[in-house]
Amino acid sequence: MTAQTFVAACAGMRSGRDPVANRDAAVALVREAADRGAHFVQTPEMTSLVERSRAALFEKVGPEETDVTLAGLREVARERGVVVHIGSIAVRAGDRIANRAFLIDRQGEITARYDKIHLFDVDLPNGESWRESATYAGGGRAVLAETPWGLIGLTICYDVRFPALYRALAEAGAGMLSAPACFTRQTGEAHWHVLHRARAIETGSFMISAAQGGLHEDGRETFGHSVIVDPWGRVLADGTAEPGIVMAEIDLALVAEARGRIPALKHGRPFTVEVARSAPRLAAAE
Template sequence: MNTTPASSPPAPVAALVQMTSGIDPDANLAAIDRAMGEAAAGGASMAFLPEMSLLLDRDRARSAPHIAREADSPWPAALQALAQKHGLWLHSGSIPLLADDGERRVNRSHVIAADGSIRARYDKIHMFDVTLPSGENWTESSAYAGGEALTVVETPLGKMGLSVCYDLRFPELYRAMVDRGATLIAIPAAFTVSTGEAHWHVLMRARAIETGCHIVAAAQSGTHADGRETYGHSVAVDPWGIVLADAGCGAAAGDGGYRLSFAPVASAAVDRARQAIPLARSRANRRITL
């Protein structure tokens, strides 16, 4: 009689694509194609792109000819075709599109299944309107409309909540995702260097610990064609706050503009973290009303 316990199936794997996206969507799309091929060959179940994966350009007049309503944009269909080509689920990071009313832009994420179907959309809610100690000034709301809907979607890695970059600083958003069943949260980003050095890793680990979720954050990195610099350090964090992958900064030489990292996303890690620190039970038992 065989008494050897059955081994658990391997955890599905996330592939984080760190990019230095520029002002040429075709070049960015070609880099994504190469990265997805490498991710599929490496056994990933799902690839994650950074914020503004197909176009990163501060010059709004120059970028305007590329920006259309989703129904008129070639970009979602191009990403759907890549998901089918590589047999891989894809999180688009985000792409700039015109809002349906045509007045302002939206910063929109798509979750695309391996059969090419779009399973979810999410428009970045919180606009990055800040003046940093470094002197950088950003006013996203002058061109972009913030989203209004929370999105959680089933994926091969678990039930995933969607967010983008500056959303990271609003923990109530992530608590609402957990209340809707999320065990995994995507946070694609194009973080500035100064805020990244100060806050990136601690915020990513905090969101993982306080939600008991895996965090997958693909990032932009390096010096871009529009002149900006981004922090990089695409990270995957487990529900206990352990960093499973960190891509560092920059893009590897000769890689066509991306750096790839792999991380397992084990559902058992969610169970262990939530059993050890039972936040939901503690909330239910608290004696004050917030």
């Protein structure tokens, strides 16, 4: 490996209702990835707890200072000397909960935090209904995090549908972007891969996203398919709905190459939006 190359791993999970069991599963996956040569390991959105009941969620979630998953992943980062990106955990934020990502360095220190900006409030055709804003407090700032190899833009799940966020992160210097997720099976089957390829192509960046997959204890079903996409839109690694590790070598020289071939980030121009209205129709002659 060089200053511009490293091995990234995505840890696909099926988190349940027991935070301690989820922590143990995440720690085991980080150890496995490190043993297989990974330098950077990412876990999915809601690594610590997948719980649809608002009451049960509040019973089990506390401040980040006491979160067992955060503590466990900080320890394994230090133990194995790897960078760990926690896709997100649920932490108390006043009368609501923050869906918060963390970047942890090789010494186990937290170097960045990001609270999910876009909240998933939708009604799906199969009858599923989600109102994240009823429980979660949305974030208000985009975050770039330093790694030993360059900057990574931290986003979470539903954020991936908002391309302006990724363009802003890339324009600010990110060569890597991420959207670790707990995507529903229905929306994942339709859009997961194409959204990741689109964000990578639009920005000339790597997309690295670990995912929850399978049927969870709270009854939801998630798509899985942790994915790593290169700056030209090629899928380098793709998981399944089963928990496990997918890995790929990241060569950041490909970022400059892709952006040189298609310099779309340099070609953006300000514009206004106008509505062209037709002239009023004349009344027919009598």
